Amino acid sequence: MQLDAGCELSFEAKEPTPLVLMLRPRSGAGQWIIREEYQITPAVNVTEFTDIYGNLCQRVVAPTGPFSIHFSASVQTADLIDVAKGAPYTPVEELPDGVLHYTLPSRYCQSDQLGNLAVEITKDSEAGYDQAEAIRRWIHENVTYQYGTSDSSTSAVDTANKRIGVCRDFTHLGISLCRALNIPARMVVGYLYQLDPMDLHAWFEAYVDGRWFTFDATQKEPRGNRITVAYGRDAADVAFTTQFGAMTLNDMKVWVNAVDEASTEKN
Known part of the structure; x- marks a missing residue:
């Protein structure tokens, strides 16, 4: 099934605050990234790296005041997960x-x-x-x-x-x-x-x-x-946002819609 998924995060920073974000999925077993959109408001410099677990991470510094992140992606996903009753223990x-x-x-x-x-x-x-x-x-x-x-x-x-x-x-x-x-x-x-x-x-x-x-x-x-x-x-390794300073998350919205439902309200 193809899914449209994403999240919106709204922050308030009391001072310039470094952030590490972990919001971008990557193609791999059971999923293929068709399209993605990443918006940060206000615009700031972004650098990206891959951590020791293979996750895509983005580094930014949020300025003082309101700061928001919008991420969305269209992803082809596997309808089933593998089940293997009796599969042996690996020594x-x-x-x-x-x-x-x-x-x-x-x-x-x-x-x-x-x-x-x-x-x-x-x-x-x-x-x-x-x-x-x-x-x-x-x-x-x-x-x-x-x-x-x-x-x-x-x-x-x-x-x-x-x-x-x-x-x-x-x-x-x-x-x-x-x-x-x-x-x-x-x-x-x-x-x-x-x-x-x-x-x-x-x-x-x-x-x-x-x-x-x-x-x-x-x-x-x-x-x-x-x-x-x-x-x-x-959880210490997979936080969607890691902040290094005085910053408050005011609102978060998450949605996952089948493509034929993508026009419905994101909630």
Whole structure:
């Protein structure tokens, strides 16, 4: 399916403020970028680089006062995500060098503290894909999705204890439980068609049988029509905006429309 997706961000800067933005998806597995538009008001100098995870990042300095960003793209997306029940575990000694660090604890994903829970959840599952799917299903069935119940400091351990959160928290917990079993796992952020309520979204990927597979604990069943913007160890690596100064986000709008619905109001 071809999707038109994007976001509008409106800020107020109290002083000139450096920003790193991560808003541009790139063509890759399951998606092809057909068109994109990037507008920054007022106009400022922009430089772009690729971070260590392969994400496209833009550096700007926002001037004092109102500052807004508009990004939109038309993307051809895969209608389905790959499902591979029974796909085997990849032994650590066989992992590619660039995947190995996704087995380690990170800021929001304290996998070293969640081993017992991971073993309990997956005790009846075959090693590999089925373990990751058991983790995804357990989170979906046992953690309540609710806005306003977590913040930027909430970690996977917090979510495991409180059993409530949003997509970011579901994702951190899924990543941590996979890593506790030595299954590499990474955070993915982007857009999901017909997400309700509509927002920027997060899910996780687990590396089994020599490749990455998608898991989304907020959804009951596997769903395609996703646009990936960035990958990382956890939320610290994939923030859509990182600011270095006194700056307030006043408003954010996100939309994802099928192309034949593109004329509908963006909400």
